[in-house]
Amino acid sequence: MAGKTTLATPDPDDSGKRRKKAKPRKRANGEGHARERKDGRFEAQVFVTTSDGGRKRVSVYGKSYDQCQDELTKLRDQERQGLPAVTTTMTVGEYLTFWLYQVAEPGIRRTTFTTYEGAVRLHIIPGIGKRKLKQLQAVHIRTWLNGLRTKCQCCAQGKDAKRAEAPDVPAKCCAKATPECCGEYLSASSIRHLLRVLRAALQNAVNEQELIARNVARMVKLNVTDPHKVRALTDVEARQVLVVAKQHRLYALWAVALAIGLRRGEALGLSWNDIDMVRKRVTIRQALHRVDKQLKLEEVKTDESNATIPLPGQLVRVLKEHRMNQLQERFEAGDAWQETGLVFTTTMGGPIEPRNVNRMFARLCTQANVRQVRVHDLRHSCATLLFSMGVDAATVQRVLRHSSITVTTSTYVEVIERVQRDALDGMDAFFQDGDDEGSA
Incomplete structure (x- = not known):
């Protein structure tokens, strides 16, 4: 019917009040849209x-x-996640700083972190730290690493400037009135270490953080090698060092390092509780290192390094004599003695500064009139002497506690080849006899 108004059927649930339309949630400031x-x-x-x-x-x-x-x-x-999220402008240096302290530090040994921190702070950030993370390319990394081979680190890190500022330290190299660069270049192994650290950091940026699509550092192949991978004392040099070392209060330290190939930190961290004089064996379980400007005892770096190895009879005799001398020093020190339980200590019983061991051994080499080698080269000397005595690679691996026999054979490949050559030269006698018979 025209003009008739149709009324809407009321909702039985309607309370008579007009419903208010829900307003959309207001975004917080900076939430993004x-x-x-x-x-x-x-x-x-x-x-x-x-x-x-x-x-x-x-x-x-x-x-x-x-x-x-x-x-x-x-x-x-x-x-x-706490990751610096400026992905469009983040530099390599900014990301490496985050990776170093938020990713690497919580999961690695403190000594390992110290090497990583030094690599990042002294080399990687100064070299490529200002480049954008997303724009980093393999050519940038290769150019930087190649440049390190001819860059004096003494000058690059300002060591000479620090010497010039210190009045009690004699000027060296570039700090002299007439500058003379000392040519302190990084070794091939050090450059390879820098690449490994960078690869690890960028791989985390790919896998966990998803900041970049690929790890460009893995595309870089290094063709740098050290001229001499292993430096070791010869049989004659080792005897000369031990003869002179008998006059040193730490004669047992050099004897242990040479006889069973302990690393410097492992030898300095050796405890009397780790040595079984009766059964003639020693357990390697800790090492002494300077970490965060403090001397600290830490567990050895790998499960393979934590092992029990036999002691030669003469070395047991040397250790017993060293124990008697230490007890005498303890008696003379009285209340000033610092009880650490360590085998090798200062005259007051405290741990020995590793760098002081380097200086003592350098003087020892000079007095013995042998080549200047590192304390760690006593470990290489142990392996070389064992191979020269005809000991097989598997036994040398167990003595040095390498992670695999491949590490042993690859490290001492030149020594093994020389021993094999000397052994095969013994076959000449057969051919010599044959020639004589043929000419008779």
């Missing part, structure tokens, strides 16, 4: 934490709204 730009791309801005701990608004982009939101979600996830 994608909007379309004039160029057709979508942009979202959000506040993130920078590598220096500050807050900064950054933008992410996408060809579509969903793509932009995905990038925004990744940025928020990184923020929740």
Whole structure:
């Protein structure tokens, strides 16, 4: 019917009050939202934490709204993980600083972290730290590493300038009135170590943080080698060193390092509780290192290094004599004696500074009139002497506690080849006899 008004049926649940329409949740300041730009791309801005701990608004982009939101979600996830999230402008140096302290440090030994920190601070950041992480290429890494082969680290790290500032230290190299560069170049093994550290850091950026698509450091192949991989004392030199060392209060230290191939830290961390004089064996379980400017005893670096090895009878005699001398020093020191339980100590019972051991051994080499080698080269000398006596590689591996026999054979390949050559030269006698018979 025209003009008739139709009334809506009332809702039985309606309380008579008009319902209010729910308002959309208001985004917090800096939460981020994608909007379309004039160029057709979508942009979202959000506040993130920078590598220096500050807050900064950054933008992410996408060809579509969903793509932009995905990038925004990744940025928020990184923020929740505590990762500096300025992915568009983050430099290699900023990321390595984060990786070093947030990823590497919690999961590695302190001594290992010290080497990583030195590699990052002294070499990697000065070399490629200012480059953008996403723009880093293999050619940048290769150029930087090649340059290190001819860059004097004494000059690059300002060591000469520090000498010039210290009035009680004589000037050397470039700090002299007439500069003379000392040519302190990195060895091939040191350069390879830098590449390994960089590879580990960038791989984390690929796998866990998803900051970059690929690890460009893995594309770099180094063709650098050290001219002499192993330096070891000859049989004659080893005897000369031991003869002179008998006059030294730490004669047992040099004897242990040479006879069973202990590393410097392992020898200095050796405890009397680790030595069984009756059964003639020693357990290697800890090492002494200077870490964070303090001398600390830490567990040996690998499970393979933690092992029990036999002691030669003459070495047991040397250790017993050393024990008697130490007890005499303890008696003379009285209340000033520091009880550490260590085999090798100062005259007051304290741990020995590793760098002082280097200086003592250098003087020992001079007095014995032999080549200047490192304390660690006594370990190489042990392996070389064992091979020269006809000991097989598997036994040498167990004595030196290498992780695998491959490490042993690859490290001492030249020594093994020389021993094999000497052994095969004994076959000449057969051919010599045959020639004589043929000519008779």
